[in-house]
Structures are given as structure tokens and as C-alpha cells.
Amino acid sequence: MKQIKSNSSQDYVRINKFIASNTKLSRRKVDEYILQGRVTINNITISDTGFKINPERDKIRVDGELIKQSKKKVYILLNKPQKTISSVSDDKGRVTVVDLIKIKEKIFPVGRLDYDTSGALILTNDGEFANKIMHPSFKIPKTYELKLSKPLEEKHKDYLTRGILLEGKKTAPSKIEFLSKDDKRKIRITIIEGRNRQVKKMFEKFGYKIYRLHRSKIGTISLGNLNSGEWRYLTTQEVSKIESLVSTKK
Numbered sequence: 001m002k003q004i005k006s007n008s009s010q011d012y013v014r015i016n017k018f019i020a021s022n023t024k025l026s027r028r029k030v031d032e033y034i035l036q037g038r039v040t041i042n043n044i045t046i047s048d049t050g051f052k053i054n055p056e057r058d059k060i061r062v063d064g065e066l067i068k069q070s071k072k073k074v075y076i077l078l079n080k081p082q083k084t085i086s087s088v089s090d091d092k093g094r095v096t097v098v099d100l101i102k103i104k105e106k107i108f109p110v111g112r113l114d115y116d117t118s119g120a121l122i123l124t125n126d127g128e129f130a131n132k133i134m135h136p137s138f139k140i141p142k143t144y145e146l147k148l149s150k151p152l153e154e155k156h157k158d159y160l161t162r163g164i165l166l167e168g169k170k171t172a173p174s175k176i177e178f179l180s181k182d183d184k185r186k187i188r189i190t191i192i193e194g195r196n197r198q199v200k201k202m203f204e205k206f207g208y209k210i211y212r213l214h215r216s217k218i219g220t221i222s223l224g225n226l227n228s229g230e231w232r233y234l235t236t237q238e239v240s241k242i243e244s245l246v247s248t249k250k
């Protein structure tokens, strides 16, 4: 394997940052790829994860595929309808969340909501941002509203609030509120983790089924008056706020 040495010009960007910002790979993953000899600069394999490159001039490839610099970073909030897939494509031909947003940038969802779950979903073309906010250590609160198959008992509310054992691991404390005085099936829950089907599994553990699951908020970002299937760009303030939430929790 041919290798070249790092330079250190201030004007250049680190190769791991460049690749992570322009793909779905996290910086840690990029570092692994570099150490595995899967990354080239101008057809020369590098082994230095801190190598600096000139994005205007250098040709960066991962597994032979040229990494193009995204011109513009976009951050979108979608009110995901039910019966849509949280991915870029679907081998069964079902409608994906990306199909609903007709823009030229290649975006992807940050995390996922189940096929039958609706609500707030962020999409972006900024891999670094996505990996930052999805990382389990960053504990961004997510709020869901749901309807249960039967009224929630106080003792179960208490257990779920304090944390329960789910697949061998205790859930972090959550916040649970009743949405209506008269109907204890209607619940709002805020959790800081994002395990697979977590909300459903938490209630299923005590014999409740969820009839309707809707995410109303991610961090400080609310759906507001976005109707199902509608989307909007996040404001610069919203993006920086969510990034600052992440960096202060490190």
C-alpha cells in the first residue's frame, strides 16, 4: 500500500471531517476506514486520520467512490405521515420520507420513526450533524404523544418514569403526562434515548398496546402548525441550538 505523509496548512480541512460532512459516515467510522486503507487522496492511500486536504483541489475516494463536496447544507423538519419509510429508498417500493421532499440536495433522515409512527423527523445532507445528534451519549429529549389500548395505571406510570428493564438494559428516566383528565389512555412521554421501537416496547412491557404514536418535538424543535406530510427548513437558530445542546452534553 502506497502511503503519503500529512501536511498541516491552516487553510485545509481534516480529511475525516471532510468525508463525514459529505457522506453519512461518522468521523469515527471514517477514521476506521482510513486505518483499513479504504481512503485515497488523488489515488494515493492514506493512513493518517488527521491528514488535511484541499477540498477544491484534491480528489477524495472511499472504497473507490469519489466524495463530492455538498454545495449547501440543508436541514429540514418533516411532519412524517404514517405509512412512510424513514429511509432514502425502499426495496418494497413503499413511499419513503425522502420521496416527500422534492429538492435537489441528497438528503437522508436523522434517525427513524416506525412505518406507522407520524411526526417530527429531521432530514439533512450533513452527515456530521446527523451523527452528532444521533449519538446515544447526546441524550436529546424527544416527545411523543400516543393513545393506549387501556387507561395507564399510576403504578405503571411511575415505573416507566423511573426507568424499566428493557432487553437487559434499564431505560433512562422519562417524563409522562396525561393529555386529558378524563381519558387516561392519552399520554405524552419524553425520553432521552432512541432505542429501536422504544416507546412501544416500554408500554408493551405492561400489556398496553399503542394505537397511535406521534412525535411532537425533538429537543427544542416543535412541529408547530406543520400538517402531516408538510415540511420546512430549520432556521439557523434551530440548527445551532440543537448543536449546542449536543456539545454541552458531551
Ligand code: URA
Binding pocket: 112, 113, 114, 115, 117, 196, 197, 198, 199, 200, 201, 213
Ligand atoms: N418509539 C417507537 O416505538 N417507535 C417510534 O417510531 C419511535 C419511538
